Amino acid sequence: MEPTKDQTLWMYQKMVTSRRFEEIIEKIYLEGKTPAFNMANGPIPGEMHLSNGQEPVAVGVCAHLNADDVVTATHRPHHQAIAKGVDLKKMAAEIFGKKTGFSGGRGGHMHIFDPDVNFACSGIIAQGCGPACGAALSRQMQGKPGVAISFLGEGAVNQGAFHEAMNLAGVWNLPVVFVIEDNAWGISVSKEDSTAVARNDVRAAAYGMPGFYIENNDPYAIFDIAGEAIKRARDGKGPTLIEIETYRLAGHFMGDAEGYRPEGEKDALFKKDPIPRMRSRIIADGVATDEDLDAIERKAQSQVDEAIAFARESDLAPDTDALTSVFAA
Amino acid sequence: MEPTKDQTLWMYQKMVTSRRFEEIIEKIYLEGKTPAFNMANGPIPGEMHLSNGQEPVAVGVCAHLNADDVVTATHRPHHQAIAKGVDLKKMAAEIFGKKTGFSGGRGGHMHIFDPDVNFACSGIIAQGCGPACGAALSRQMQGKPGVAISFLGEGAVNQGAFHEAMNLAGVWNLPVVFVIEDNAWGISVSKEDSTAVARNDVRAAAYGMPGFYIENNDPYAIFDIAGEAIKRARDGKGPTLIEIETYRLAGHFMGDAEGYRPEGEKDALFKKDPIPRMRSRIIADGVATDEDLDAIERKAQSQVDEAIAFARESDLAPDTDALTSVFAA
Amino acid sequence: MSDNIANERKFTIARAMAESIQQEMQADERVFVMGEDIGALGGVFGNTRGLLDEFGKTRIRDTPISETAFISAAVGAAQDGMRPVVELMFADFFGVCFDAIYNLMAKNTYFSGGGVNVPMVLMTSTGGGYSDAGQHSQCLYGSFAHLPGMKVVSPSNAYDAKGLMTAAMRDDSPVVYMYHKGLQGMGWLGTEAGAQVNTPEESYQVEIGKAKVVREGTDVTLVGLAMGVHNCLKAADILAKQGVSAEVIDLVSLVPLDRETVINSVAKTGRLIVVDEDYQSYGVSGEIIATVTEHDISKLKTSPKRVAYPDVPIPYARNMEQFCLPNPNKIVAAYTSMN
Amino acid sequence: MSDNIANERKFTIARAMAESIQQEMQADERVFVMGEDIGALGGVFGNTRGLLDEFGKTRIRDTPISETAFISAAVGAAQDGMRPVVELMFADFFGVCFDAIYNLMAKNTYFSGGGVNVPMVLMTSTGGGYSDAGQHSQCLYGSFAHLPGMKVVSPSNAYDAKGLMTAAMRDDSPVVYMYHKGLQGMGWLGTEAGAQVNTPEESYQVEIGKAKVVREGTDVTLVGLAMGVHNCLKAADILAKQGVSAEVIDLVSLVPLDRETVINSVAKTGRLIVVDEDYQSYGVSGEIIATVTEHDISKLKTSPKRVAYPDVPIPYARNMEQFCLPNPNKIVAAYTSMN
């Protein structure tokens, strides 16, 4: 499958939006955290996992989704959230812990829920695999359209929850696609040190489903394979496993000294930054001009700025909100 | 690999011992439970999972082990325990809940531990996979000889613990062999309804290890493949996965009405009872005579009778023993 | 209603649960059941018997032995508009899937600020007494009730069993429904006759979060749950013969906990004995005592007592297990030792 | 010892833990460490820093993200003669592997009647206060302490941290070692200065199962654990200024629980406030209150109080989280409200 012009520009725009969003989050995160870096301080406290470099995965997959489709994401959710179309203002406000955030500040950056676009994430490794199967089952049982995507990291694949969900998806022929972002690292542990096989696509056969590995963090290739997989799911032909080589340009979380990375790894990754690469290709393919893309970038920037301003200006929830929303209203 | 005469007769003897042991356990289990079947009553209370029909798996694998090697078994452990050489008297006494049992009656039939031959089991599905890896790791780290065998059922393979342990074994190249007893049922749920693939040997590739499927509940084929796998493990060549077609001649546990079995299934299984089949083959191969085998059967019976008598005659532990052995002495 | 008809509706808890689920499935398309052996077998403990025939394999769904997968799938389905009922065969197995329960099912409503509801029921069997040993006999009430975001109930009789199940399925929050094997009415597990009571045919709800005074009394308050209630009632009978009037409270629900009913009873009797088949320390028995004493210690005439499971794994041998279990005589002895 | 040297040995808990493990690994070949990011990274919370360089990848073993596999592998290795130390990065993750912990590690000694020992240490981080939200900030003390077969300890300072870790590694039973992130001394998590104390270089043990009276007093007993101890000490300072003499008890160990030290203290002061960062209901706070009242209620002059985490998931926003956490002022207020 090849993206249309609109799809191509949509993918580029979402990649840029995600990148700009995280660049500013990164800056604000450090406010109040210097000279002494203490996670608890500043307008954005807690852990912060950036997805810079991994944007192609999110856009290549989500280009095929609409609001009805379901996405379960991970502790590193921003790029996926943005590609799935979550409300950027509410997400920013959530990250700032404000009343106007999705949960009014109860959840935070690892717990972004936008029910309008069926987006959820969680801080526990592989915890989204089962819920994705459940949403897919719900659609299958109700005869309603919609597929579910479970994103996870290459380190997460060794968690039992992944295996159980893969088997369930296989045995019940569920409309679900498992998408592994292989950024080579699970915090400080390399894929080689954690995983008995070099590529997880070979694990698909263990569940009777097709498996694919996509190299080189390429949004076009991702669009292609993911599109086929999502179509198969929509057609009732069952689940697929896709692993995608991607790059984590930042540390595992902010504050990570990254001493475990081999010399030179980061430089090499930055040289392959997918955003300039896609920009060049768009131009080379004659799909859009530099001016078109500049306009897209400006638009992305202004959306991000607006969202951040909204978050900054919003009020905190009252302290006592901590005690509500434990049960359904 | 082919069994020597001694090995062949050893396998036959262990199969018969296991069968005789369970036949008498089955009878005694029903004492005090008629006319009203209440699990709590009689000299042997609680759940009882018989392994009749699955003996070939136990002997074909354990023929290659010595006391130093480690076995982790399941809720259906008798055949494996006997093939591994646990003390039959203490096992019987444990099942009777007596002071002379392995744990003095604290554990019971699902919790048979014989440290002298490194045998353990547990009542939680797939719970033995991790400990088998750990024992294998211990040997690898200490440079001590010994392999570990993790037995599990075909239903257990869909549990997360199996997947995690398989990957660990693969990535650390551990001397461990996973042996799946495919008796077609997990309680009332068929393999087809629970497992996304027809045969679990295909799952070995997901962990970079060799996988085998053995048909027809054949002790000779099991001896062959298991022998190669155990040799590979001993030689430092890493783990193996073996799935074995076997037959559960009884219900899941005693009291199971087995209404879920298709018409005629049990009759067909009984016709393929592995013990008479092996007997015929031994005779046909000229490895032993009817008289030899009768002698073996008599010996098995008398060992079993002795063990049961020991268990019957042993005292219960004092009630207050319930409160001891919680922590190491 | 003639005696005959009344007796026909003297249900076991297993049957009461199955009827509740059946009626709710008839009334609400979104309700379905998942779990191990809940289809052809009708549930190892009988609580889905007959449902496969009526509703078929799509809505009565046997699962692989993958508790994490199917419980978290239930969460995903519940968030997508379904109302799943899932079975964890034994509470003892919670360790293989507790993340899906306490960190996912119980917290997504909070994490989403109410944006997402998780209307599901997790039913699970508890309790020992039939020598099923240390991985198949635990109650673990405290383990579930300690963690926020899930309601936790446990019926002591068929009437409550049906009404609580219906209430649980209609609740928009996740409910953990713990049923005691010894009360279930499966012959092969023994049968506590007191659990089999008249059970109305029409659908009804028993309120979650409300304790019941099941026997009134003036001298001592006995507090129990599930099997504990029957032990308390039997102890009350013995005490009555000794001229002691015991009030018995069936907690019915641990979360929310009806603290008021307990406090009011102790305000009247001045004495408290808590009965719990779960492990003694850091559990239900401590919480009930703390609830009463932190409210107003002066209402207690003497030190409260507990008759709970000692802090040891559950032994297999019948004599040892019975030695550990709460029973009416231990409750009577606890009263007798009060000064 | 000069002040200088003394200050050099003013260790963080992270360093104290690492030194204890280092010394034990030097002394005992059987000790090794497994866990996520405990190698090159030195542990997310610094407690294995430097060990990889000294002992290499075989004994300092980064694992896949497979807590069930590596914790149950530790059980298998322990039963085979090794003495593993394993790390569960956050206690919050216990739900993915609790079967391996509570049903396997904690019970095999019992199931084997002592035939098999499981000498291993499970170390895990606890606690919040830095806005890591509801799946990364829990204490779960009660969840571990409720279940039989494992010892459970939690140090409040570096001296105890080192000695408890050494004792844990030498114990033939499984020990769960819970360290509070806010005490760890990692700058990026903030630093409780009171946790950094002089820590002897030579190997030593702190007894598991023994509470410590860390401040003597006569008017009220404040009971805490880990971070709670520091909250109690600060509250005691404030109370002292108001002329109230508070005794502070550091429980150090939840299993075994040193009930006697608590009971004796309350016998002296007549007042009890329990401080716990774990969820309030069905947990540590209830158990301590029950312990004191069931022993002899007459020793309490007034209703006991608790300052514990409310029964809600842990919110992310700083203001909400701080609102929920125990703190010295809440303890003082609890005292003030006592009649």
Ligand SMILES: Cc1ncc(C[n+]2csc(CCOP(=O)(O)OP(=O)(O)O)c2C)c(N)n1
């Ligand atoms: C069950 C569980 N174990 C451990 C962690 C801690 N943890 C958070 S992220 C992470 C690494 C994840 O690696 P990967 O899946 O490759 O995702 P990435 O961070 O690379 O996006 C770990 C170990 C967790 N959150 N949950």
Ligand SMILES: Cc1ncc(C[n+]2csc(CCOP(=O)(O)OP(=O)(O)O)c2C)c(N)n1
């Ligand atoms: C984690 C867990 N889930 C469920 C059970 C209940 N259970 C006991 S045996 C069994 C079926 C096991 O099937 P299989 O693995 O094929 O072994 P078999 O009984 O056929 O020997 C189940 C579901 C359990 N003991 N542990």
Ligand SMILES: [Mg+2]
């Ligand atoms: Mg990764």
Ligand SMILES: [Mg+2]
């Ligand atoms: Mg089977």
